[in-house]
Amino acid sequence: MTTLADPVPGGRPGDVERAAALAGELTGRGVHGVVLAYVDTAGIGRVKTIPTARLASAAAWGVGMSPVFDTFLANDAIVTTDVLGSPDGDLRLYPDLGQLVVLSGQPGWAWAPVDRITQEGEPHPGCARTFLRRIVTDAAGHHGITFKAAVEVEWTFAQAPTADGGFVPATTGPAYGATRQVELGDCTADLLAALAEQGIDVEQLHPEYAAGQFEVSVGALDPVTAADRSVLVRQTIRAVARRHGFAVSFAPAVVAQGVGNGGHIHLSAWRDGVNLHSGGERRYGMTAEAESFTAGVLARLPALTAVTAPSPVSYLRLKPSQWAGVFTAWGRETRETALRVITGTAGHREQAANLEVKPVDLAANPYLTLGCLIAAGLDGLTSHAALPGEITGDPARLGAEEAAARGVRRLPVSLDEAVAAFREDAPLRAALGPVLADAVIAVRQGELAAVQGLDDEQLAAAYRWTY
Incomplete structure (x- = not known):
């Protein structure tokens, strides 16, 4: 515990x-x-x-x-x-x-x-784990609300890097295909065994879309433990893969083109053991508090992107029509909106209903990410923020006038844009405190300076084996 x-x-x-x-x-x-x-x-x-x-x-x-x-x-x-x-x-x-x-x-x-x-x-004011613990403790004390959270982990299995750091996928089977499961079955079976021995509740492990890509989903826990588990799961994946002769990358974009690795966050708010995202009288069973919480996250998404997509290479992943969630929009089970409202299956909704935040990758510090998402949601809850209308289908299909009328905007298309939005978001920076907020800005600016002048291929290569 x-x-x-x-x-x-x-x-x-x-x-x-x-x-x-x-x-x-x-x-x-x-x-x-x-x-x-x-x-x-x-x-x-x-x-x-x-x-x-x-x-x-x-x-x-x-x-x-x-x-x-x-x-x-x-x-x-x-x-x-x-x-x-x-x-x-x-x-x-x-x-x-x-x-x-x-x-x-x-x-x-x-x-x-x-x-x-x-x-x-x-307490060190720059400690992200301490920050998240404070946010969670304050939410319980001031609002009577607790949270359950989970971090999806996507990664790419690769052969050992070439001499120039190049990428060769460890499996060439189709996306989501049975071939991949067969070709990497020994390694993934050992991974499941290791995770189980470590007490990690795995819900599913499966091949994903991009070349060599897999995903593991784990059970929801309190936010601090969920962040801990995200770190531990990645440590375990890397160790097991190495014993089988594979390299792994959790980088947001292993190559310049195509679908990247995400780290989607699942988050639900609870009071007295009751899920606020289910059984309410608002849309899709949400309570008024759950709607306002969702609205709070939605309103701060441009600034949050500096935390959830914190690397220059993150923006190779954040492309429309690739399920990365790059628009300020929400929808029920809509995988192209930044916020996906999940109701769960009939008969299990009181446990399963949650909010999925999609523009998140695994270059993000999970403690900072969860803390900032909760802070944004609580700001919406406190102000009784109104949740706008939902979006169905791909927001990229909307014309400029319709998108503006419905409040649908493109999230930052570069880390520089995200940092600018973060600078302007006083409540989010206040939640972090000046030491952490200034560190976020300084590190993001340093990353931008470090890759200045690189093209997309060079940018992907620069971070390929870092994460």
């Missing part, structure tokens, strides 16, 4: 004793080290590792790491803000023992997500 309390010097109550006991159990199972994992502003998973015997010490006093990583770019260059990016200072990484997992795909290792605090014992 996710630990919702902030870490404190000396350890959260009971954590040191629990860590000592866990270390003994892990050693008995042949686990030699623990991966301490977090995700930076550029969406890159960063880690430190410790010997298993040091777990109790880490629970008490954390593990040191520089705050400079909050302004690392995907290529490991460093940008700065007024408070981040210097070589000064230190942070302490504290493992969430409730999420510690033995890695089935990496024998000898366990894994745990971390929260970060300062040397003085205060």
Whole structure:
């Protein structure tokens, strides 16, 4: 279970004793080290590792790491803000023992997500996981609302990269085809086994549209655990694929043309165990609160794109008529709108109804993404925002006049446009706080500068094996 309390010097109550006991159990199972994992502003998973015997010490006093990583770019260059990016200072990484997992795909290792605090014992304002925990805690305290969330993970199986970093898909079968399942059946069977051994509830794993592409969907959990699971699932996919001789890429666009890898978010709001997206008197069973929550997300989508599609390469994926959701529109089960209202099957709707956010990819930090989406939705809920009319079919078919009349706009077509919208969205930046908001802007600007002058093919190659 996710630990919702902030870490404190000396350890959260009971954590040191629990860590000592866990270390003994892990050693008995042949686990030699623990991966301490977090995700930076550029969406890159960063880690430190410790010997298993040091777990109790880490629970008490954390593990040191520089705050400079909050302004690392995907290529490991460093940008700065007024408070981040210097070589000064230190942070302490504290493992969430409730999420510690033995890695089935990496024998000898366990894994745990971390929260970060300062040397003085205060929550680090640049910690995305702490940000998400605060948003979730505030929603429960101020609105009586909890959330369930899940992150879809799409990726591409490839042969080992060529000498020039080129891409050769590991399977050549048709999209969604049985051939792909057969050709990669041994690897995907091992992947399912590893995920099950790690306690991850897999709903489906199947071939997808693009060359070599697969998708795994996992069960919905509280948002912090859902973000943790997204990171853990990718770690597991990469490890299992490597043992079978394959490389994987979660990059938004592995090649310049065609369908890219998404990271769609499923999100539902609950009060007292009742799903607000089902059983209500508004459209498709939504309650008034669920409609306003959806309207809040819809209104902030242009600015949110700087968080949900945070890389220059994200915009090779965000193309019309490719199910990427690139228009400010919603619809029931409409895969071309940015927000897809899912009602679920009759008889199961009270559990299954949710909102799917489509313009999201796996270059996005899942903690930042979920926190910002929830903040936007709560802003709509608080203001009783009205949800406009739904769109059916592909919004790309609408003429300019009809689209304008129905409030349908194209989402940013470049990271530069997304950052401009983010700068203008004061409520979203306020939810993040100045340190995180400035880090988002600085890192996005740094990514843009790093790829200036590249054509689409070069851009895809630059990020192909980074994510």
